Amino acid sequence: RVRRYGAHETLPLNVDLVAIERIGETGLPPQSDFSAEEESDSQELMEAMDGASPSADFFEGDVNQEASLPADTAIPPSPPGDANLDGDLSELDEAEELEKLEASSNEILPTPLAEDPELDGEEEISPSRAHPDDDEEPIIDPGAMLMEDVEPMDIYRHGVAVQFGFLSNRGPEGASTFFSAAGLRYSYTLGKLLFARTNQFQDSITLEGGLFHYKIQGYLADDDNGVDAYSVTPLLATLRYTLHLTESTGLFVYGGMEQNLAKSTGPAFESNADGEALLSGFRPALGAGLIMRLGPGWEARADLGIDMIALGMMLRF
Numbered sequence: 001r002v003r004r005y006g007a008h009e010t011l012p013l014n015v016d017l018v019a020i021e022r023i024g025e026t027g028l029p030p031q032s033d034f035s036a037e038e039e040s041d042s043q044e045l046m047e048a049m050d051g052a053s054p055s056a057d058f059f060e061g062d063v064n065q066e067a068s069l070p071a072d073t074a075i076p077p078s079p080p081g082d083a084n085l086d087g088d089l090s091e092l093d094e095a096e097e098l099e100k101l102e103a104s105s106n107e108i109l110p111t112p113l114a115e116d117p118e119l120d121g122e123e124e125i126s127p128s129r130a131h132p133d134d135d136e137e138p139i140i141d142p143g144a145m146l147m148e149d150v151e152p153m154d155i156y157r158h159g160v161a162v163q164f165g166f167l168s169n170r171g172p173e174g175a176s177t178f179f180s181a182a183g184l185r186y187s188y189t190l191g192k193l194l195f196a197r198t199n200q201f202q203d204s205i206t207l208e209g210g211l212f213h214y215k216i217q218g219y220l221a222d223d224d225n226g227v228d229a230y231s232v233t234p235l236l237a238t239l240r241y242t243l244h245l246t247e248s249t250g251l252f253v254y255g256g257m258e259q260n261l262a263k264s265t266g267p268a269f270e271s272n273a274d275g276e277a278l279l280s281g282f283r284p285a286l287g288a289g290l291i292m293r294l295g296p297g298w299e300a301r302a303d304l305g306i307d308m309i310a311l312g313m314m315l316r317f
Contacts (some may be wrong), residue, residue, distance in 0.1 A: 011095035014102075152192060153202050153244040156316035159187040161301055165310025167212055167234055169260055170278045172220055178309065179232070183212025185312070187240070202244045208254070210236035216279070221269040229266030230279055235259040236307070238285050248293035256285045258307050283307060 164182045171177035187208040196203040212234045218227035238256030245251065262279030264272040287305015291314075294300055299314045 011098065013098060150193065150197055150199055150202070153247045154189070154192060154204055154242075154250075156297070157189045159189075159206075159299075159314050159316045161185040161187070161312045161314035163210075163212075163301070163303070163310040163312030165303070165308055165312075167214060167308045167310075168283065168306060169232065169234075170281075172278070174278070176306075179214045179216060181212045181214035181232075181234070181308075183210055183234070185210035185236070185314075187314075196243060204242050204244070206240045206242065208236070208238045208240055208256075210234075210238075212236070215265070217266065219279070220271040220275045221267075225269075226267045228264065228269050228272055228275055230275055231263050231265050232279050233261045235261070236285055242291065250291040251288070252291060253288045254285070254303075254305070258283045258285045 162182075162184060165180070166178035167181040168176050168178050185208055187206045189204050189206045192202070192204045194203050194205060214232055216230045216232060219230055221228040236256065236258050238254045240252050240254040242250045242252040259282055260280050262276045264276055266272075285305065285307040287303055287307060289301060289303040289305075292300045297316045299316060301312050301314050303310045303312075
């Protein structure tokens, strides 16, 4: 039961009220409207509340509220009926809902973030960028991450080598023969980290061109007039694939072609033309080798193939 204050049937909006006072319980109807079981329940309830049994007049008429309330307490008028009571309760529910709405509207909202001065004012941020989906994982390129973590073992791209050794050519009877020679070789690295992309193993592919020279005496003719002599200049073009095992060691294989240019430089013999023809022409260049770094920019190189057996020093830059 709630108490109505004068003409205030509903609680006005945006008005602060002190309190709503609870006066008492609604009086019970006459005894004739209760069954025996309901009367027993009501009597037990009143004993629990007042600590004493109610008088016999309690069920015969209206409840004597003055006997159970203090003398200075005003007795409110009885409600006209159940319909008015239901209306008052609904009005109280509406008042409670309005108070909740007012309390929620007065909550302190979080302070908005300050604008970033570095952002362009004309740039429009899409909702997907402003509020990314937590369940969606960003797409990461594994190859890009690997490239960022790997430290290259070969930091140079150019190289010039001086080599000494034995180069292969045709002998007088057509079989392959090695002749001592010396020459220069230039190399240019076309690509790195092609198949091996770890800190333990890396690879590279290099284009190489070489120029060598050697002389031959007594190749075909040897008589009282002297011996024949030839000057041979091999030109090499190869492609080298290197597998770097460490920063200072690498194994390689190469393949390409060798062009020999031969010219007679000795006495005039009828066989000179035959000698020039045998020593000139194309030959395959195929083999393997080892590269070892001796210091910053300096490497030692060894070649072993069907075209040459050579050692040399290479300057990298």
